[in-house]
Amino acid sequence: MTDERGATLVDTGIGPAGGAAAEWLGTAGRLPSLLEQAGVSATEIDTVILTHVHLDHTGWNTDGVAPRFPQATYVVQQAEFDHVTAGPNPTYERQLRPIVETGRLRIVDGKTRLGKGIEVVPAPGHTPGHQVVVTPRAVLGGDVLVHPAQAQWPELLYVYEREPEVAIASRREVLELAKALGVPIAAAHPHTPLDVTSYGVKGRGTAGTGRGLCPSQRI
Ligand SMILES: [Zn+2]
Known part of the structure; x- marks a missing residue:
């Protein structure tokens, strides 16, 4: 979702060839080329909302070391963060820990307005802190x-x-x-x-x- 102030991305997909989700699903993600087609650069994205922390939704979060969207605040629910940090979790290690360590993770607890007409609403069950994103x-x-x-x-x-x-x-x-x-x-x-x-x-x-x-x- 884009407006004059920036762009919000919801989930970051499967990730590159050779990554965990691409290996699991047998196909590589296409997010960078799709963003290019849409005319959105990685640095224009100011918010990345993660519906949940599964490997096929967080595949382009980082390159394993640093956030791929360096200007963005990444948004997850508290219950999801608690769930993925409760024990060993390779998806957390690769795709969320670098976000935490660069201070770019925003943890919200419950229904939260993010501005620009966007609201996140908890919808648990698939995972404990799964959320949906309500837009106009x-x-x-x-x-x-x-x-x-x-x-x-x-x-x-x-x-x-x-x-x-x-x-x-x-x-x-x-x-x-x-x-x-x-x-x-x-x-x-x-x-x-x-x-x-x-x-x-x-x-x-x-x-x-x-x-x-x-x-x-x-x-
Ligand atoms: Zn999932």
């Missing part, structure tokens, strides 16, 4: 849902949800929030933003075909 045009949902089917059937679980019941509750809340705001959910894994304005109108998971929310696609 979309809710950037991170991994609150990972497949369009979960917009129609929020009770569908994803294998990596740490606390399934909490994740389901968060998914319902974020679906209701996006519907109330009249904006789509742009989550990290589905390829296109999800229009959820009809969410819940006919009952959850019992009526309607779901086709509008659930086009066939790979994730």
Whole structure:
């Protein structure tokens, strides 16, 4: 998201070829070339919001030593920070510790307005401190849902949800929030933003075909 004062980035993706997430997923990230296409330089980014600290969302945070976005403040929830520092965590070591050591990490606790019409809202379950980002045009949902089917059937679980019941509750809340705001959910894994304005109108998971929310696609 850009305005005349700077740019905010939400999550930093898979990271370069040879990195942990690229090895896991079998594909390298494209963030630098996508930013170049968008005409945004690394030094213009003043805020990096991390929905959560998983390796496929933090892959370009640092080069392993220093922040890749040297002017940016990186934002995480307190519960997420506590979770990733509770024990050995290679993603923390490589992608967050350098941010901490350069004084560029901002830890927030709960719903927080960041300015420029952007607000972070906790949506735990996938991880303890997972958060979504509410903007005037979309809710950037991170991994609150990972497949369009979960917009129609929020009770569908994803294998990596740490606390399934909490994740389901968060998914319902974020679906209701996006519907109330009249904006789509742009989550990290589905390829296109999800229009959820009809969410819940006919009952959850019992009526309607779901086709509008659930086009066939790979994730
Ligand atoms: Zn994740």
